[in-house]
Amino acid sequence: MLPDQLKQLIDKISDWPNLGPRSAARLALYLARKPQTELEELAELIKSIKQSTKLCRQCFNLTNQDLCEICRDPKRDQTVICVVEDSLDILPLEKTKRFFGLYHVLGGTISPPDGIGPEKLNIQALINRIKASPQPVAEIIIATNPTVEGDMTTLYLEKVLQPLVPKITRLGRGLSSNSDLQYADEATLADAILGRR
Numbered sequence: 001m002l003p004d005q006l007k008q009l010i011d012k013i014s015d016w017p018n019l020g021p022r023s024a025a026r027l028a029l030y031l032a033r034k035p036q037t038e039l040e041e042l043a044e045l046i047k048s049i050k051q052s053t054k055l056c057r058q059c060f061n062l063t064n065q066d067l068c069e070i071c072r073d074p075k076r077d078q079t080v081i082c083v084v085e086d087s088l089d090i091l092p093l094e095k096t097k098r099f100f101g102l103y104h105v106l107g108g109t110i111s112p113p114d115g116i117g118p119e120k121l122n123i124q125a126l127i128n129r130i131k132a133s134p135q136p137v138a139e140i141i142i143a144t145n146p147t148v149e150g151d152m153t154t155l156y157l158e159k160v161l162q163p164l165v166p167k168i169t170r171l172g173r174g175l176s177s178n179s180d181l182q183y184a185d186e187a188t189l190a191d192a193i194l195g196r197r
Ligand SMILES: [Zn+2]
Pocket: 056, 057, 058, 059, 060, 061, 067, 068, 069, 070, 071, 072
């Protein structure tokens, strides 16, 4: 019933995270009703996103430069590194204005059913970073999400980082289990940072 192009678009969008075929169809139809100029702007933006977005060479945060804004900031505490699963987890932590150290983005969590072992994450890069740090790293805060995979990743990190840093902490558990950092409210997250153990 649908034009071929529209069907192809729905197929493409169905591959995006957290979108089933129904939401994909809804999005595609929404796009189909947009004015041509708006769609062209969007297409241009999508085409340029790869060239204009890269990963920070130190922390793997998204940036348009070699080092991200946080790693470049001389006022940040270089001796504390907060380890997060995803670049998007940095935003809510920054909003709390309670953390002044640096970050390290793992790029996911350990998940054996999905074939994701530690070697697929930026863990060796973290180990190298700690060893090469100009100022010795005094604390690693592990801020993975409170899920089975997040906990598994935390246990692994604790094991491999123990010999390298004097203090490893986790965010305080004001965070309810299975709630992602990205959805936690600021006050809860601020408490979680201050209450880290
Ligand atoms: Zn960075």
